[in-house]
Amino acid sequence: MRAWTLDEFGLENLNLREVPTPTPGPHELLVKVSAVSLNYRDKALVDGIYAPEKMPKGLIPVADSAGVVAAVGDGVTKYRVGDRVTSHFYSTWHDGPWLPEYADFQMGGPLNGGLAEYQILGEDNVVPTPSTMSDSEASTLPIAALTPWFALREYRGLKAGDSVLVQGTGGVSIFAIQLASALGARVIVTSSSDEKLARARELGATDTINYRTTPDWAGAVLDLTDGQGVDVVLDVVGGDRLRDSIRAAKGNGLVAVIGFLEGQTASLDLMDLIWHQTHIQGIAVGHLRSFHDLVRFLDEHTINPVVDSVFAFEDAPRAYEKLAEGAFGKIVISTP
Ligand SMILES: NC(=O)c1ccc[n+]([C@@H]2O[C@H](COP(=O)([O-])OP(=O)(O)OC[C@H]3O[C@@H](n4cnc5c(N)ncnc54)[C@H](OP(=O)(O)O)[C@@H]3O)[C@@H](O)[C@H]2O)c1
Structure with missing residues (x-):
């Protein structure tokens, strides 16, 4: 062969x-x-x-x-x-x-x-x-789809009415939009490109933020959610921006640490973490x-x-x- x-x-x-x-x-x-x-x-x-x-x-x-x-x-x-x-x-x-x-x-x-x-x-x-x-x-499917599914279902049991923040429009994030939207969640997506954000809406994103023109995207998420934050952040960016993911998560919310596009180490504001009582969960694809x-x-939802x-x-x-x-x-x- x-x-x-x-x-x-x-x-x-x-x-x-x-x-x-x-x-x-x-x-x-x-x-x-x-x-x-x-x-x-x-x-x-x-x-x-x-x-x-x-x-x-x-x-x-x-x-x-x-x-x-x-x-x-x-x-x-x-x-x-x-x-x-x-x-x-x-x-x-x-x-x-x-x-x-x-x-x-x-x-x-x-x-x-x-x-x-x-x-x-x-x-x-x-x-x-x-x-x-x-x-x-x-x-x-094996990595890009299972990774967000594993985070959303195994660690949070995401359901209709919950809210999710998805970062960027890469392979993992696009599946995250499709899956979270099919589960009935509110899906907030960030991207560097307005054109990509428009396509993200076609796939089920309900709210979009351009992280180039709005560098304080965590603040924008809080504005969109009456200051409460989202139930789940699917973090593919990593690095020191992880502290913004914690800011953007609801009290007792989940920050799923998936990627490291901005770095493999992070410094955290521990008081933010403590006050929010955030769950930080590393994700390694899934079983x-x-x-x-x-x-x-x-199959049930005919997601392509x-x-x-x-x-x-x-x-x-x-x-x-x-x-x-x-x-x-x-x-x-x-x-x-
Ligand atoms: N832990 C696991 O199990 C697991 C599984 C799969 C992937 N990963 C990791 O997850 C990360 C993403 O993987 P992928 O395959 O989805 O990558 P990808 O397809 O290459 O996606 C990259 C996208 O992320 C966005 N992005 C890049 N830098 C950003 C930043 N500073 N802030 C916000 N968004 C940013 C960009 O979206 P826009 O163009 O829209 O701005 C870019 O198109 C990688 O680090 C990868 O190693 C981990």
């Missing part, structure tokens, strides 16, 4: 090669990959800044994939040849609290990912592809059981992922460059 392999760090060292097609072992599926989608981590990993010490030479990268079962190993009971499946990121995290050993079993590094014609996935490392989605659309719940929800662009398999490096340039929605690479 053909596969892209990362022979050294750096996009120039991503090479298209002929490699042996793997054979499924017990409880494993051989999946004919139809599409993969890129996340921030996939680019960081190629650049050598995402746990570089854990990445094997010759890794087949890209965490998120969707495809069709081409063969099954001994003992497989959950899927059959011809079934459409979507990969699960933390391959050994099925339910319950996160454990440190799960870190070594992430798809797309340290484990081989989906940027190949075929891929081995455990039968407990996939979900059925939502019936309402193409494989290209489904390939966007398989929650992914199954998400698939059912997406927003795909910015689709690249041919042979043009995979261009897709990484496009990710670095910025996109509205997800970047997909389709596999012949």
Whole structure:
């Protein structure tokens, strides 16, 4: 089969090669990959800044994939040849609290990912592809959709009438808008672009704030909510702006710490935190059981992922460059 392999760090060292097609072992599926989608981590990993010490030479990268079962190993009971499946990121995290050993079993590094014609996935490392989605659309789900779903449902049980603040219009945030809106929540979105904010409204955002022209977006959230703040902040920005997320959250509200676009360390105003009695919750994608719940929800609500662009398999490096340039929605690479 053909596969892209990362022979050294750096996009120039991503090479298209002929490699042996793997054979499924017990409880494993051989999946004919139809599409993969890129996340921030996939680019960081190629650049050598995402746990570089854990990445094997010759890794087949890209965490998120969707495809069709081409063969099954001994003992497989959950899927059959011809079934459409979507990969699960933390391959050994099925339910319950996160454990440190799960870190070594992430798809797309340290484990081989989906940027190949075929891929081995455990039968407990996939979900059925939502019936309402193409494989290209489904390939966007494993990280970008499960992450906000996990925060909203597992840690807050978000319900109609609650309010959510979503930062920016990247992959995680667009899914957050769609999911929170389908759950009946009020969704306040920030962006650097009025045009993107208009598109966010079409996806279900109820209120929008341009964080370039309104740098005190936390103050704007308080104005919009009669000084109360929101039930949940999905924080993808990180850095010292985390203190603004705490300001923007309701008393006893949840700040889900997801991203670190502005930095991986933060200084906090502890008095703000204490007065607000804020729950600060780190989020690391999510487990398989929650992914199954998400698939059912997406099917019931016919939510279609927003795909910015689709690249041919042979043009995979261009897709990484496009990710670095910025996109509205997800970047997909389709596999012949
Ligand atoms: N913890 C987890 O499980 C998990 C899972 C997925 C992603 N992440 C992390 O979450 C972050 C976002 O990931 P992503 O894939 O959604 O990224 P992305 O698609 O690259 O989104 C980036 C968007 O964030 C917005 N943004 C950038 N800087 C900002 C700032 N200073 N203030 C407000 N918004 C800003 C911009 O939106 P506008 O163009 O609209 O301004 C930009 O388009 C990354 O740090 C990623 O590593 C974590």
